[in-house]
Amino acid sequence: MEQRKWNNEDSVPLTEDIVTLQNYLRKIEDEAKAEMREHVSATAYKTLSESLLAQIIVFNKRREGEASHLTLETYLKADTGHVNQDIYETLSPVEKQLSHRLTRIVTRGKRGRKVPVLLTERTKSSLDFLIDKRKEVGILQENPFLFARIGTITNIRGCDCLRQFAEQSKANNPELLRSTKLRKHVATLCQLLDLDNQELEQVARFMGHDIRVHCEYYRQTDKTFQVAKIGKLLFAMEHGAQSLKGKSLKTLDSVDFGKRHEDTSTRGSRAVKKRGTSNADRRPEDNDGGKEQLIAKRHPDKTQKKAATENGKISFCKYNLLGGC
Numbered sequence: 001m002e003q004r005k006w007n008n009e010d011s012v013p014l015t016e017d018i019v020t021l022q023n024y025l026r027k028i029e030d031e032a033k034a035e036m037r038e039h040v041s042a043t044a045y046k047t048l049s050e051s052l053l054a055q056i057i058v059f060n061k062r063r064e065g066e067a068s069h070l071t072l073e074t075y076l077k078a079d080t081g082h083v084n085q086d087i088y089e090t091l092s093p094v095e096k097q098l099s100h101r102l103t104r105i106v107t108r109g110k111r112g113r114k115v116p117v118l119l120t121e122r123t124k125s126s127l128d129f130l131i132d133k134r135k136e137v138g139i140l141q142e143n144p145f146l147f148a149r150i151g152t153i154t155n156i157r158g159c160d161c162l163r164q165f166a167e168q169s170k171a172n173n174p175e176l177l178r179s180t181k182l183r184k185h186v187a188t189l190c191q192l193l194d195l196d197n198q199e200l201e202q203v204a205r206f207m208g209h210d211i212r213v214h215c216e217y218y219r220q221t222d223k224t225f226q227v228a229k230i231g232k233l234l235f236a237m238e239h240g241a242q243s244l245k246g247k248s249l250k251t252l253d254s255v256d257f258g259k260r261h262e263d264t265s266t267r268g269s270r271a272v273k274k275r276g277t278s279n280a281d282r283r284p285e286d287n288d289g290g291k292e293q294l295i296a297k298r299h300p301d302k303t304q305k306k307a308a309t310e311n312g313k314i315s316f317c318k319y320n321l322l323g324g325c
Contacts, residue, residue, distance in 0.1 A: 008324050012185040017171035018058065024169035025055045029126055038131060042150050045130070050161040052126055053147045057158050057179055061207065063187045064158030064179045064192040067117065070146040072254050075127065078105040078119075115208040183207060 032048035035041065056067045083099050091099065103117045109115035119127070123227050127146070135141075145155035159179065166177035190203060236243055236252050244252075 011173070011176055012180075012188050013173060013176040013181050015185075015189075017173055017177060018182070018185070020171045021166055021169045021177055022055070022058055024060070025051050025165055026122075028165070029055070033126060033129060036129070040133055040136045042137050045133060046128065046148055046150065046156075048130060049156055051149050051165070052123060052130065053158050054158055054161040054165050055123060056117060056119070057162055058122075058177075058182065059120070061182045062115070062117060062179065063110065063183070063208070064162065066115055066146075066208070066265065068147060068155050068158040070105070070107055070117070071144045072131070072146050072148075074105055074107055075131075075146050078103055109208040113208055116206060 028047060028051040032044045032051065035044040036048065053067055056062065056070075057064055058118050060067070088096065095271065101121055101291050103121075103124050105117050105119065107117055131146075134148070140151065140153055143153045145150075147156040147158075148154075149156060162178060166174035171177060186207065190200065195203070200304075232252050236247075240269070
């Protein structure tokens with residue numbers, strides 16, 4: 001059973017489709033708020049609630065249940081206090097700005113873990129507007145949920161909202177715009193970032209699981225990433241271990257992947273040419289006499305020393321033959 005799934009494509013949504021969905025959700029939000037300002041209606045209230053719930057799921061990549069079960073009490077007690085000054089001083093200018101613009105609330109996640117939910121200024125403003133209209137549309141006072149159903153004590157289901165708006169947004173692959181796929185999208189794209197272990201652990205904690213689960217189950221080995229990156233590594237290995245020394249997958253682009261194959265074909269053509277050369281076609285320096293002439297021409301000192309050595313040997317042999325010893 002497991003082997004049958006190996007070649008099944010486990011795709012993650014494209015960033016283009018996520019942006020399309022987010023833009024559509026904001027459009028629905030603006031239209032519902034405009035209608036609510038003119039006259040309060042249950043239909044507009046429901047549409048506004050569903051669009052905000054879907055936006056929270058998409059932006060935070062939260063499990064749909066974690067966002068759907070947000071309570072009104074949790075939202076009203078959101079931590080809006082002062083930031084830790086010691087940590088704040090170490091942040092970049094962009095990070096400092098975001099720390100003031102985002103609101104963080106904590107809700108219950110899987111297995112009782114506390115998981116954070118970040119709200120943008122736009123979303124928080126619309127949620128405040130939504131809360132002000134609860135009584136007018138008939139939300140029961142005993143309903144504890146932030147995204148409450150009218151006339152009941154239950155909550156709106158995030159998976160239904162996400163499925164509905166994904167189909168309406170005209171995204172290329174609306175079936176991939178689901179909470180689980182969105183979470184895998186984050187884990188997969190984190191491979192493109194040069195994250196150290198501490199940063200990767202922070203991402204995993206925000207997602208509501210430990211780093212092992214993040215890497216083993218949520219991170220998908222995208223076929224494009226695997227073919228391009230690992231294929232580059234395999235080609236580089238053909239050049240020998242020396243070409244890999246001190247390099248990473250990013251810096252392997254400096255390796256000339258076509259060089260090895262060109263050298264192999266060049267050596268082959270030279271060998272064929274050498275085997276097909278006849279004695280008549282050989283150059284003068286190809287025979288022994290020609291080689292000596294060529295050596296004498298290029299290295300006259302070595303030639304004279306060799307001649308002197310040979311003369312010494314001849315004299316020594318004559319001396320022995322004459323009985324000089």
